[in-house]
Amino acid sequence: MxxxxxxxxxxxxxxxxxxxxxxxxxxxxxxxxxxxxxxxxxxxxxxDSFHPDQPNLYRVLRVQNGNQGEFRFPSLPLVLGTVIEENLADRVDYTNFVPNNFLVKRANGDGFNQSVTLVSSDFFEMFGYQMLQGVYPKSREERAGIVLSKTAATRFFGEENPIGQELQIRLTDELLNYEVIGLIEDTPGNSSLSYEILMHDSNLEILFTENMRSHWYMSFGDGYARLKNGMTPVQFEQVTKDFVKRNFQDPKEAANYGFGLQELSDMHLNIEVPSGIATVVNPRILWILSGVAVLIILIACINxxxxxxxxxxxxxxxxxxxxxxxxxxxxxxxxxxxxxxxxxxxxxxxxxxxxxxxxxxxxxxxxxxxxxxxxxxxxxxxxxxxxxxxxxxxxxxxxxxxxxxxxxxxxxxxSLRFGKQNLRMSMLALQFFICTLLVTCTLVMVKQMKTVENFDLGAAKSDIIQVQVPPPAAQGLVEQIQKSFDYAQPFKNELRKLPEVLHTSIATAMYGDNSWFSVGFRNPDQEEGIDFHLNIVDEDFVEFFNLDLIEGRNFTTNNPSDLSNAFVMNESMKKLLGWDEAFGKSLESERPFGENRAIGVVKDFHYESLFQQVEPAILIMKPDHFFKGFRNLTMEDQMIAKIYIKVKSEDKQALIQRLEGIWKDLYGSDPFDYSFIEDEIAREYEQANSLSSLVTIAALVALVIAGMGLFAMASLAITSRLKEIGIRRVMGATTQEISLLFNRQFLKVTLVGVLTSIPVSYCLMQIWLEDFAVKVPLGAGVFLLSLLVGVIFSILIVSLETIKATWINPTKLLRSE
Incomplete structure (x- = not known):
């Protein structure tokens, strides 16, 4: 049948x-x-669902309690891995995951600023990444062996077999030779972690001093645990808490410090925990896209x-x-x-x-x-x-x-007007509800992203090139920072000679990256700690970025003490400290800072994305004195100097080639790694811009499909009243009058759909805008424009169908069968 x-x-x-x-x-x-x-x-x-042992895999989080509640951070102290290996090896597998950028090259070949991730040997057994060839380093004795992803292997060796080949990596003053002993698959598209070159984490001994590797408040990279033999997350938290108590002299300090676990399956869609190294997507975006998908297919079905x-x-x-x-x-x-x-x-x-x-x-x-x-x-x-x-x-x-x-x-x-006429008109109203909802959301999103794009950050961002200094060989942060500044200075000196270069500066960070230190200390007179961001800069930084100095003065090389113990803060930091006047005051920590003094205050500027409010921040020229007083220090990226270049040139590509020539003359095969600041800023809003673009496309698709639906309903109404149209034409009715007759019927339906969509779209956009610290006001203009689009769209289609019907000879319309 x-x-x-x-x-x-x-x-x-x-x-x-x-x-x-x-x-x-x-x-x-x-x-x-x-x-x-x-x-x-x-x-x-x-x-992360592809890992065979996913239910037992966790990201370890550092937990600290403060006056504003409990905070969880993914960045961990390196000492934790050592403690777990010595005390819990039979119940917990643990791996560091510490990404860094190093100069990597083949002998006599060009170098790359290459991502190199340091992991423990357990990494290869815990996760489901597939080894394609060779083996992986299993102990400290094999730390000169590295594992390459397919992409990295192709970059360095082309079609050659990489196993047994050597790469030179600059971890020390000299390039060290590492042998490729394994080839691993590229990270799958649905992996929160990514890698290109994997190295045994015993190489951390080369990068960091013993003090840095044993310090509980210095954090570098992520850590992941696999629980086994009956170990539960609650037991893990309690056992590590006991470790902290035994290692901290101050009981109060120990009570506010610990470690927790986050399920691996929770990591990608949980925005409550800082993302750290892993990629995170706001689940609200997925709800919005699911809703858009349902609306699109629903409007197609109604059509x-x-x-x-x-x-x-x-x-x-x-x-x-x-x-x-x-x-x-x-x-x-x-x-x-x-x-x-x-x-x-x-x-x-x-x-x-x-x-x-x-x-x-x-x-x-x-x-x-x-x-x-x-x-x-x-x-x-x-x-x-x-x-x-x-x-x-x-x-x-x-x-x-x-x-x-x-x-x-x-x-x-x-009569085609019999039956469920109200139901059919309700479906048409629903189509207009969906269309107007998507159009309104599109208008708000586009307006918000334009506001973000054009927002005054309080600092310069146009026509600025950022050049990344290759990671220098150094053991310890202070040495690493100083060496990177020393490396950058000759290039800065040469840039001053170019007429197209208006200004230059060197700093560890500015926009669009994770290179601001997160640091904190505890004032001797206060129970709670003071947490803020820190940037290492040169004397030109404040002037280069046009920061508004509202108190005191800028750094100057005419005053040698500025280099070692002066600092400039933003307004939020001054407010956090509770100072009425900042100039000449000093930071005091229970771990003495050494001599320091505030010389200036700049107006708050947005150095992070506009999803966050401006955080307290301090600028210093050298970290020596300040690092001594910090209780905690967290870094999500290497603290390497970047060279900032403000240019004025019609042909920027030609200028970049000239800059690259100067670079190669100074540094040989070291990579010239540059970007434009505005591009770095734009990367912060990729998810929001992508969502806005998708909703815009969905709105256009919905309008097209809804137009077909309106065309069908208009055809239905006009077909059922052709004789009436013929009689009206014979009696002298004009095309405009007949068009108005039908438009009245459909405008009622249009207005019902449009007007009911306005409060829904208003609520949805209020929720979406909650993610932004800077947001566009939801004025009446956007909703009036959506109303206008819906009305014009309806009138246009109905009028075209009506005009087509009035062109038929009335005698044909009135002819009896």
Whole structure:
């Protein structure tokens, strides 16, 4: 029976080609957009699920209690790994995960600023990353062996077999030779961790002093644990708490310090914990995209339904004849559902092909590596989507058509205005609700991102080039920072000779990276600690970035003491310290800082993204005295100098080539690694911009599909009143008057959909804007513009259909059958 239904269904769809084509286009586009969005959501939810032992894997968090509550940080002290290995090796597998950038090169080859991650040997056993060839370093004795990802191996060795080859890495003053002993797969697209070169973490002895490796308040990189032999997270936290008590002399200090665990499956979608090294996505984005996907496919289904009803006039006699010949309701319902299934199947196939075609564009837009490989989860999504479309889009039209009374349709007494007219108009209102909701959200998002892009950060950002200094060989932070500044100075001196260079400066950080130190100390007179950010700068930094000095003075080389013990703070830091006047005052710590004094206060400027409020910050020229007094120090990136260059040139590419030539003359094969500050800032908002772009595309798709739906309903209304139009034309009614008659009917529906969408879009955008510290006000202008778009869109389509009907000769409209 169903084979016969499908045969007849194919014939009917081919007979009504225009109806079939319009439905097919709407459903295909809807399926393509919805497939990409649902697959993206599923891809993000699947992060880190490929690890075989995922339920037992955790990221270790450093827990500190302060006057504002409990704070959890992913960055950990290196000593924790040593303590776990000595005391809990039988119950916990543990690995450091400490990424760094080093100069890496082949002998006599060009060098790269290359990411090198230091891990413990347990890393390779704990996680599900597959070794493709060779082995991995299992002990300190094998620390001269490294493992390369496929991408890194291709970068250095091309098509050659990398196993047994050597790379030179600058960890000390001399380039050290490391042998490639293993090849590992590239990190999967749904991995929170990424790597290119893996090195045994015993090499940390070369990078950091014994004091830094044994200090509980100096944190470098992440740490991951696998619990075994009955160990629970609660037991782990308690055992490590006992370690802290035994190692801290101050009981109060020990009570406010400890370690906790975060499930690996929770890491990618939890924005409550600082991201650290792992990639994190705001789950709110996934909810928004899921909602957009549902709205798009719903509007496509509504379009299918209204088109089917609009086509019912040409099918009414067919139904009458079939019923007269004995066909029952169930048979007719099955026949029309078969047509729905055919259209659904074809649109699903074309939609998936379209989604596959646009996948590279989608991945580029969303900065992801999603694949369409038809794994089980993707097949389930496609099956559910197909069933949803076939049933929701086909069920009501099938019932509607199968319910025609044969006597009425065969006597030509059928009125297409009978039946569920309110339901059909409600569906049209729902289409306009969805369209206007998406249009309003698009307008708000675009306006917000423009506000972020043009916001005055309180510091210069235009026409500034940032050059990364290659990591110097040094043991200890102070030595590393000083060497990187010394390295950068000759290049800065040469830049001053170029007429295109307006100004230069050297600092460890500014915008768009994680290179500000997070530090803290405890004042002897206070119970709670003082936490803030720290940047190492030269004497030109304040002037270079046009920071507004509101108290005191800037650094100057004319005063030698500025180099060693002076600092400049921002307004937030002055407020945190509770100082009325800052100039000449000193920071006091229970661990003495050494001589220091405040020489100036700058107006708050945004050195982090506009998702955060301005945090307290201090600028210093040398870290020696200050590091002695800090109780805690956290770094998410290497504290290496960057050279900032303010330029004025029409041909920036030619200028960059000139800068690179000067660099090579000074430093030989060391890599010239540059970027524009504005590009670095833009990277902070990639997720928000991607979401805005996707919602914009969804709004355009919804408008197109809704236009088809409105076209169907307008055709239905006009077809059922053709004789009325003919009579009105004979009686002297103008095209404008007839158009106004129909527009009144549809404008009511339009306004219902548009007006009901406004409070919903307002609430949704209020929630989305909560992520920003700087946000655009939700004024009436955006909602009035959405209202105007909906009204004009409705009037345009209905008027075009009405004008087309009025062009028909009235005698044809009034001719009796």
């Amino acid at each position: 169903w084979i016969n239904y499908l045969k007849v269904g194919f014939r009917n769809l081919l007979k009504h080609r225009s109806y079939t084509l319009i439905n097919l286009i709407g459903l295909t586009v809807g399926v393509a957009v919805t497939t990409l969005l649902f697959f993206y959501v599923q891809f993000q939810v699947s992060f 299918f339904t209204t088109m089917a009803i609009g086509n019912s006039a040409s099918r009414s006699k067919e139904v009458g004849v079939r019923k007269t010949m004995g066909a029952g309701f169930g048979q007719l319902f099955g026949q029309f559902m078969a047509e729905s299934v055919i259209l659904t199947a074809v649109s699903m196939g074309l939609g998936v092909m379209l989604a596959y075609l646009f996948l590279p564009v989608f991945n580029s837009l969303m900065q992801t590596r999603m694949e369409i490989n038809f794994e089980a989860n993707q097949l389930i999504i496609l099956l559910g989507l197909g069933l949803f479309i076939a049933w929701v889009a086909g069920c009501y039209p099938s019932i509607f058509l199968a319910s025609f009374r044969p006597v009425q349709v065969l006597k030509s007494n059928l």
